[in-house]
Amino acid sequence: MKIGIPREIKTLEGRIALTPAAVKELVNQNQQVYVEQDAGVLSGYTDDEYISAGATVHQSARALYDAAELIVKVKEPQSVELGYLRQDHILFSFLHLAAAPELTKSLLEIGLTAIAFETVTADKHLPLLAPMSDIAGRIAVQVGSHLLHQPSGGRGILLGGVAGSNKGNVVVLGGGTAGSGATQVAAALGANVLVFDPNEAKHEKLKAMGPNVSVKKPDDSEIAEAVKKADLLIGAVLIPGAIAPHLVSAEQVKSMKAGSVIIDISVDQGGCIETTRPTTYENPTFVWEEVIHFGVTNMPGAVPRTSTQALSAALLPYVLELCDENWRSNAGLSMGVNVENGAIILPALS
């Protein structure tokens, strides 16, 4: 298989899909790997390391896409990249098509096979989304605690408080991988954490993260009460492949205190808070009704070294699988096929 790994061009995105060590493994398995010049630099990997691993470095994205059969990248193709894709390409990346009708239309028109990391499954888990969700959840609390500082426009709260002060209130919608990462960091900081998740099987593990963590099944009036009291509200709900449900209305956001912070991690699937909209790391926040909103769709891109290592480790077995013409016999990998030959394949997306 001829595998192309382009340089990511989404705003301030620093990840690369595979590390030099993963590339070496592919080359050892007799695959040909092409890497775009400087694609690994922001993750701390040089072209020379990729060349030593056995890859060929291409100077332009166009040349790389022309040479490759399988494109392995991190984020969904940006508009210029759509012009490089062909019907016979297999594209393997994050796509989040439920919230991106224009991109879906373009991929359908190209007619290629597009496999989304976020819908690949294994034992009911999402093995390629999980490492990035864990990182995004942790970043949500790190960024959120900073945005709560008064010089950042926040209401001047130290989330964990100190002796004699109140603790901050963190509300987490969805206690899956991202929600758990957020809960763990917020609990360790000493904040009061309240998590809503309908899946009771997850409640014990979340509660075990600290005596300051409570977990409830979602209930409209309880969510409304919690949102009103939240200093930091984190959205981390997922219905795999589908648009996220709005659990918090604009009216409820209006009930929040001035200088409170919303971080909607699920923004890539449309967001679970009505007032969410996508932002980039160039301009990550906006204020609506005195509430600071953060809607970056590639949160792990801020820690590219960590994210690349975690993503690459999860990806390598699947890339090896895609090099085998019988890859469709892997049902979990086939669940990743979102569009193919101009048709929508993933039921949740149609």
Ligand SMILES: NC(=O)c1ccc[n+]([C@@H]2O[C@H](COP(=O)([O-])OP(=O)(O)OC[C@H]3O[C@@H](n4cnc5c(N)ncnc54)[C@H](O)[C@@H]3O)[C@@H](O)[C@H]2O)c1
């Ligand atoms: N913004 C980013 O950079 C970034 C990075 C990584 C992941 N994400 C996104 O974060 C979101 C969460 O991903 P994940 O891997 O944690 O998913 P997950 O499947 O592990 O967890 C989602 C949780 O939502 C819960 N849920 C479903 N319906 C609910 C409801 N009505 N109320 C409360 N909880 C509900 C589920 O029970 C589950 O526990 C996804 O949209 C994912 O794409 C975004």
